[in-house]
Amino acid sequence: MPVSVVVVDDQAMVRQGFSALLAAQPDISVLGDAADGVAAVELCARVRPDVVLMDVRMPRKDGLTAAAEILRAVPASSDARTRVLMLTTFDIDDYVFEALRIGASGFLLKDAPADELVRAVRVVAAGEALLAPSITRRLIEEVTARRTRTPRTQAADGLTPREREVLDLVADGQSNAEIAATLFVSEQTVKTHVSNVLGKLGLRDRAQAVVFAYENGLK
Missing domain, CATH: 1.10.10.10 (Winged helix-like DNA-binding domain superfamily/Winged helix DNA-binding domain)
Structure with a gap:
């Protein structure tokens, strides 16, 4: 089965460009696109895509809020759940940490090469996080460097x-x-x-x- 994708961005040219690029791949099917977070949540509820390319900043409902609603719609234990790949124009984005916290599978710059976008969709659809080698790791490091470091906790004591x-x-x-x-x-x-x-x-x-x-x- 091809990887099903929904593209969400408030810029029509970006939506159309990404959709055309992905639809041209033999193993990817574009189910639709949306211009804002409200429309994205409604569309994803109907078509249940494997991957959502989600812009961070949009009118009516921002990408973070929309992503959180989409990810909550299907239990984390479900094999058929939708995964979200956030799109951003900025090298350093204060939304990165929160996006990963709510369950986004990674970040990708909008000006990334076409082959990198296609690879990112495949990686995320396979259940991997788009963390390295990629921009996401650098973004995490930049954001966390500005945060107050917390002391080591006992949260991981159950791990071998x-x-x-x-x-x-x-x-x-x-x-x-x-x-x-x-x-x-x-x-x-x-x-x-x-x-x-x-x-x-x-x-x-x-x-x-x-x-x-x-x-x-x-x-």
């Missing part, structure tokens, strides 16, 4: 030493393949550890794991 190690590498922005190479284990073993970490900590996905690590003084 290996799971803590995997969480640390996830927070560094490493992919499953990169973590597997770092730890000299199989990629499937890494996937199992990541799944265990998310389950024990009650997190939606890898992006929230990064936020958890920074918020709890683990990075």
Whole structure:
């Protein structure tokens, strides 16, 4: 089945350009587009896309609010849930941390190369966070550097030493393949550890794991 996508942006040329680019891919199907957050929530409720490309700043309802509503509509445990990839014009955006906190799977600059946009949709649809090598990691570092660091908490005490190690590498922005190479284990073993970490900590996905690590003084 092709990856189904909804494109949300208040600029018609951006919506049309992204939609045309993605629709031209044999493994991606564009189900529709929306010009603001209100229309996006309504559209996604009807068509249940795999991925939503969501602009941050829009009229009527901003991207963060719309993303939160869309992500809440389907339980995190559902295999068919929609994932959100936030779009921004700015290199450094104060919304980054909050977007990842609510469950967005990553960030992408609007002026990213076409092949990077296509790859981002595929990565997010596969359940990965778009964290590295990408702009998202740098954005997280910039935002968290301006925040008051919290002391290390006991929130991760239920993790095994290996799971803590995997969480640390996830927070560094490493992919499953990169973590597997770092730890000299199989990629499937890494996937199992990541799944265990998310389950024990009650997190939606890898992006929230990064936020958890920074918020709890683990990075």
